[in-house]
Amino acid sequence: MSTLELDHVSRWYGNVVAVNDVSMTIGPGVTGLLGPNGAGKSTLIALMAGFLAPSVGSVTLDGRPLWRNEQIYRDIGLVPEPEALFDYLTGRQFVLANARLHGVPDPGAAAERALAVVEMSDAASRTIATYSKGMRQRVKMASALVHDPSVLLLDEPFNGMDPRQRLHLMELLRRMGGDGRTVLFSSHILEEVEQVARQIEVVVAGRHAASGDFGAIRRLMTDRPNRYVVRSADDRALARALLGDVSVRAVSLRPQGGVEVEATDFGRFSVALPRLARDLGVRLFEVSPTDESLESVFSYLVAS
CATH class of the missing domain: 3.30.70 (Alpha-Beta Plaits)
Structure with missing residues (x-):
């Protein structure tokens, strides 16, 4: 059971404020990070993944600071939105490389398990260059799961997926949340969040706009x-x-x-x-x- 906490976090780039005084707690289960494009969702996920330092405030996992703490990556799996993949590798080679980077005891077996979980075993021998957008999303998911993290962060994970792939990923996220993992995924589509998460965090223009049960947030929007x-x-x-x-x-x-x-x-x-x-x-x-x-x-x- 892991808990992410942001305490009065701001992040700016020169004169541009990407995140402004955000405080939130992300616990076990599935949480949806909801907001329009450009709201600061990707910046928040990068802060929670330890890839960005907060300009002000603190970001911690179970009380441990995330910035400049490489030990934290044993507990975090990240599915970024950008397509930062090595197209000349096969899906299997890509996931296996991530298993080795994490120091998994049996990297080959771990890679095969992760590929099977995201239903990519049949395409694992093909190069990533031949993958569709949805397949690329799934192989990124496999690489994030290969070390069995307790925290999973996903930035717009449903982009490019066909309906069957989306349903499979939704079920996978629900199952992981039910198993006690801390799962956070971002989306700008209300219906995606509604089908997966009950806990919602809403951000707009870098500010934390609302937090709570999905039903309560939906009523605020409807009313x-x-x-x-x-x-x-x-x-x-x-x-x-x-x-x-x-x-x-x-x-x-x-x-x-x-x-x-x-x-x-x-x-x-x-x-x-x-x-x-x-x-x-x-x-x-x-x-x-x-x-x-x-x-x-x-x-x-x-x-x-």
Whole structure:
């Protein structure tokens, strides 16, 4: 049972702040690190893997500092997002080399076990240059598992995988978390995290936006104000009617036509809008959400 802890960690590159005052604890089980692209997820994983020094704060594994502590790599397996692979090697040679680097007692047997776990035994004799993106992801996974680490860090591990490969990896991560390993994987796709992890850490623009059970985080996202543009045959009449409904917090007329609506209760609003339009005899031409991107959803969490 291993626990990673970040205590008021910041990391900057010159004038660019990649991670800003982040504190979180990652314990046994599967944790999803969720955030839009560029949020600082890869930097956080590099800090937790001991590859980067925090500019401020501390990163520890079971109380031991990670930076400049080579003994820590006995306990950590890393699946990075970049394709830092040796294409001229076979998959078997690549995983075997990692087993030898870790000083595994029987590197050959360890390599074969790791390849079997990720279902790459049949392709192990082929060179990595011939692998698809999904196969490259799996051979990276095998190299991370070859020394049987207690902590597994994965940066966007589902990228490039076909549906069958994704399902297999999801099941593998759930099984490892159930066995007591500390598994952290990053993703910018909410549905990926939902299917694997119950504990969620959300980061936005280098800041820690939310933490907790997936259900609670999902409710925060779902319950945020929803913004729409509504185009109708009579925008002014519709705007006046919408202002009187309890599901609507704000309404404004757009200079180019249409009504901007901020709704606090999506369920009620979805019923109220067509009812009000019908009662007024106003035709609805368009109802479009304006803030459905991950960036807008996560930015709301930061501001909450």
